[in-house]
Amino acid sequence: MHPDVQSPALSSAEALRTFREFAQSTLLGHDAEFDSGAEPPLELYRPLHKLGLMNWWLPTEYGGAGLSLADSVDIVSELAYADAGSAFTLLISILGSSMVQLYGSQELKERYLTAMTREPGYASALGSERAAGSELINLTTTLTRRGDDVVLNGEKMFSTNSGFADYLVVFAKSAGAKGVASYHAVLVPRGTPGVEVVKRWDMIGLRSAGTYQVEFTDCAVPSANVLDGPGLKIIEVGLNSSRILIGAIALGVARRIRDLCLEYAIAKPLAGHKLIENAVFAGKIGQMEMQIEVMRNQCLAAARDYDEVMAMPDPAREFLQRGALRSALTAKMFCGQTGWQIATVGSEMFGGLGYTNDMPISKYLRDIRAVTIVEAGDDVLRELVFRRFVLPSDRRI
Ligand SMILES: Cc1cc2nc3c(=O)[nH]c(=O)nc-3n(C[C@H](O)[C@H](O)[C@H](O)COP(=O)(O)OP(=O)(O)OC[C@H]3O[C@@H](n4cnc5c(N)ncnc54)[C@H](O)[C@@H]3O)c2cc1C
Numbered sequence: 001m002h003p004d005v006q007s008p009a010l011s012s013a014e015a016l017r018t019f020r021e022f023a024q025s026t027l028l029g030h031d032a033e034f035d036s037g038a039e040p041p042l043e044l045y046r047p048l049h050k051l052g053l054m055n056w057w058l059p060t061e062y063g064g065a066g067l068s069l070a071d072s073v074d075i076v077s078e079l080a081y082a083d084a085g086s087a088f089t090l091l092i093s094i095l096g097s098s099m100v101q102l103y104g105s106q107e108l109k110e111r112y113l114t115a116m117t118r119e120p121g122y123a124s125a126l127g128s129e130r131a132a133g134s135e136l137i138n139l140t141t142t143l144t145r146r147g148d149d150v151v152l153n154g155e156k157m158f159s160t161n162s163g164f165a166d167y168l169v170v171f172a173k174s175a176g177a178k179g180v181a182s183y184h185a186v187l188v189p190r191g192t193p194g195v196e197v198v199k200r201w202d203m204i205g206l207r208s209a210g211t212y213q214v215e216f217t218d219c220a221v222p223s224a225n226v227l228d229g230p231g232l233k234i235i236e237v238g239l240n241s242s243r244i245l246i247g248a249i250a251l252g253v254a255r256r257i258r259d260l261c262l263e264y265a266i267a268k269p270l271a272g273h274k275l276i277e278n279a280v281f282a283g284k285i286g287q288m289e290m291q292i293e294v295m296r297n298q299c300l301a302a303a304r305d306y307d308e309v310m311a312m313p314d315p316a317r318e319f320l321q322r323g324a325l326r327s328a329l330t331a332k333m334f335c336g337q338t339g340w341q342i343a344t345v346g347s348e349m350f351g352g353l354g355y356t357n358d359m360p361i362s363k364y365l366r367d368i369r370a371v372t373i374v375e376a377g378d379d380v381l382r383e384l385v386f387r388r389f390v391l392p393s394d395r396r397i
Pocket residue numbers: 124125126127128129130131132133134135158159160161203206211370373374375376377378379380383
């Protein structure tokens with residue numbers, strides 16, 4: 001726990017209770033404001049910093065709360081229940097910070113991870129380009145060595161939090177080089193000359209989050225800011241934690257949709273009764289509950305796999321060998337697809353009203369839509385699962 005932060009370290013159960021109270025008291029019930037597309041409401045999240053729970057996954061040695069990824073599943077679900085865009089803003093820093101934690105030098109870790117707990121800090125990861133989203137091997141941002149520096153040039157299409165993050169983890173390819181060793185992950189601190197935020201995207205969902213297009217022009221940082229390892233493997237490893245937590249966004253939104261359906265059914269008259277007494281309605285909600293239960297279990301199973309590797313003597317090396325965890329890939333895919341099914345059933349539940357903006361279901365539909373798109377679409381992940389985990393090892397490429 002950082003000395004500026006007053007609260008003592010919380011247990012997992014206390015932390016979850018605190019997040020639930022925060023989500024219910026600060027976020028819940030403000031759907032229209034969050035959906036307006038206004039600037040990300042970062043001030044709203046400050047109380048989490050005071051409680052020592054901003055970037056809650058960071059280890060205690062860097063001033064963090066040291067909560068596990070398994071703890072994070074229910075935390076993100078509670079946040080997303082109230083607002084998926086806020087949950088996305090708060091969790092996505094784990095992608096950048098986990099790569100620095102695993103593959104950054106001791107100096108980078110002490111400087112940039114500790115800064116994220118001293119002030120309410122954010123990180124951003126910049127992989128996607130115009131012709132390289134799912135397939136980062138096609139990226140064209142270049143890295144050139146110049147004396148003790150590396151210099152970045154190129155454009156990154158989508159990156160969440162990059163408009164205000166304390167540091168960016170940028171993926172680039174050594175100019176003129178070939179092979180996996182030519183891809184690098186580079187930490188670029190905020191304020192470095194040569195970084196320009198071109199625009200904030202007008203996304204259809206997760207509208208309280210900020211996703212930006214960023215350009216690099218002769219952006220020089222010390223060579224010591226290059227993370228240690230092959231860039232494409234580093235991002236594959238980093239995506240394990242964020243994919244699981246993006247799955248947990250679908251879980252939280254699905255729980256909210258279930259509860260909205262219940263609230264509606266209690267009041268809705270139907271053939272002399274109320275909708276809640278109807279057997280077809282009961283079947284729909286029973287089905288949702290089964291799906292929600294399995295979504296949570298899959299996220300937890302994947303998070304435990306991740307925590308198990310992180311507890312090993314050399315998690316960075318172990319992860320380089322394992323790459324993407326099967327359970328993390330399937331958690332994101334399963335939650336995205338199942339969440340979308342739940343959102344579809346939910347939107348039909350309210351009849352014509354469900355097709356209006358008077359009901360928040362339209363926001364939940366649009367929010368949940370992102371889960372099967374960000375951090376590689378399902379077509380790409382299905383193929384990855386097939387190639388890595390289904391094909392016999394002697395046929396893998
Ligand atoms: C809200 C949001 C936040 C984001 N935040 C970030 C971020 O912080 N950092 C970052 O780097 N990126 C971010 N992204 C980008 C995101 O990760 C990419 O959009 C995503 O990986 C898909 O890549 P793409 O846009 O290039 O689409 P493509 O991969 O080009 O997909 C377009 C179409 O091609 C199909 N396709 C692609 N490859 C294959 C294949 N091998 N086989 C069959 N079909 C295929 C897809 O299924 C799809 O139908 C964000 C995107 C969104 C929407």
